[in-house]
Amino acid sequence: MKTIGIAYRVIGKQRPGIVSRGFKYGQVLSGGMLALAHGTNDAQKTMGIITLALIANGSLGAGADPPFWVIASSAAAIAAGTYSGGWRIIKTTGTRIIKMDAAQGFTSQGAGAAVILASTHFGFPLSTTHVINGGVMGAGAAKRLSAVRWGVAGNIVVAWVLTLPAAAIIGAVTYAVTSLFGSGAVGPILVTVAALGAILAAFVRRAQRGAPVTVQSG
Amino acid sequence: MPVLAEIVETKELLQTVVFAFVAGMGVTVIFSVGIWGVARFVDLNQEDRSVAAAAAAGVAVLALLAVLAAMVIGIVVMTGK
Numbered sequence: 225m226k227t228i229g230i231a232y233r234v235i236g237k238q239r240p241g242i243v244s245r246g247f248k249y250g251q252v253l254s255g256g257m258l259a260l261a262h263g264t265n266d267a268q269k270t271m272g273i274i275t276l277a278l279i280a281n282g283s284l285g286a287g288a289d290p291p292f293w294v295i296a297s298s299a300a301a302i303a304a305g306t307y308s309g310g311w312r313i314i315k316t317t318g319t320r321i322i323k324m325d326a327a328q329g330f331t332s333q334g335a336g337a338a339v340i341l342a343s344t345h346f347g348f349p350l351s352t353t354h355v356i357n358g359g360v361m362g363a364g365a366a367k368r369l370s371a372v373r374w375g376v377a378g379n380i381v382v383a384w385v386l387t388l389p390a391a392a393i394i395g396a397v398t399y400a401v402t403s404l405f406g407s408g409a410v411g412p413i414l415v416t417v418a419a420l421g422a423i424l425a426a427f428v429r430r431a432q433r434g435a436p437v438t439v440q441s442g
Numbered sequence: 443m444p445v446l447a448e449i450v451e452t453k454e455l456l457q458t459v460v461f462a463f464v465a466g467m468g469v470t471v472i473f474s475v476g477i478w479g480v481a482r483f484v485d486l487n488q489e490d491r492s493v494a495a496a497a498a499a500g501v502a503v504l505a506l507l508a509v510l511a512a513m514v515i516g517i518v519v520m521t522g523k
Contacts, residue, residue, distance in 0.1 A: 230474070231473075234475055235481070238477070238478060238482070238485075239481055239484070239485070242481045243481060246476070246480060246481075247477065253509070257517075260517065327474075331470050334466055334470050335466035335470070338461075338462045338463075339458075339462040341462075341465070341516055342458045342461040343458050345458075346451075346454045347454075348454070348455070
């Protein structure tokens with residue numbers, strides 16, 4: 225919030241055209257940094273969990289680095305997920321929380337990249353979505369509190385709060401179900417098949433509802 | 443509370459907050475100064491005040507170089523293991 229306030233003070237009396245164009249060019253840099261930051265934090269969490277499972281199973285020694293196939297599959301999965309489902313998130317973050325100008329875009333991207341890169345450096349996993357949404361809300365609120373659509377922001381905050389216990393409950397239920405089938409591979413295979421079936425059903429249902437949100441339609 | 447203090451890596455968390463605050467704020471403010479320099483350069487150049495325009499251009503170049511340097515440092519240092 226403070227950052228965008230100072231930025232507005234610095235460039236406030238200058239020509240809007242030059243300022244807007246300058247921040248648009250800057251957004252290319254800040255967007256690139258945010259993409260890099262996203263890559264340094266998000267895929268690593270998946271790699272960590274798979275590697276931990278491999279170590280717990282005895283497939284890897286304690287303290288082993290993630291195998292190449294884990295790195296490649298995690299990177300591919302996160303790239304595919306961003307490509308296929310990203311537009312809905314982009315639409316919410318970019319247009320629904322605030323009516324964003326170029327300076328706010330640059331500031332929120334820059335702040336998000338700084339937070340994520342610093343966290344990566346110190347080894348803290350965090351949600352890149354939460355970080356950038358927080359940055360967007362701050363950039364909007366600093367201009368004018370009423371500039372933020374607090375209803376949308378509230379939904380995001382509720383989702384943040386629910387994420388942790390929901391994930392914990394799903395993890396506990398999954399472990400309980402797999403435990404019913406002993407310590408072999410039957411339980412995990414059944415749960416995986418059921419999860420894939422649920423994902424497929426959700427995908428078919430979504431496809432039947434209509435075309436996904438794209439950059440043209442969004 | 444002492445147990446919580448042992449579990450939570452307070453020092454590293456605080457360092458993360460400070461580093462992120464300084465980097466995020468610093469880069470944005472310096473970039474804003476760069477844009478200010480470019481805008482002033484255009485205005486002063488149109489007013490035929492070449493010395494002041496050159497000074498504004500200098501500020502813009504220095505600020506933009508500082509932003510690029512900060513980005514390189516961010517990539518090299520922050521992602522370094």
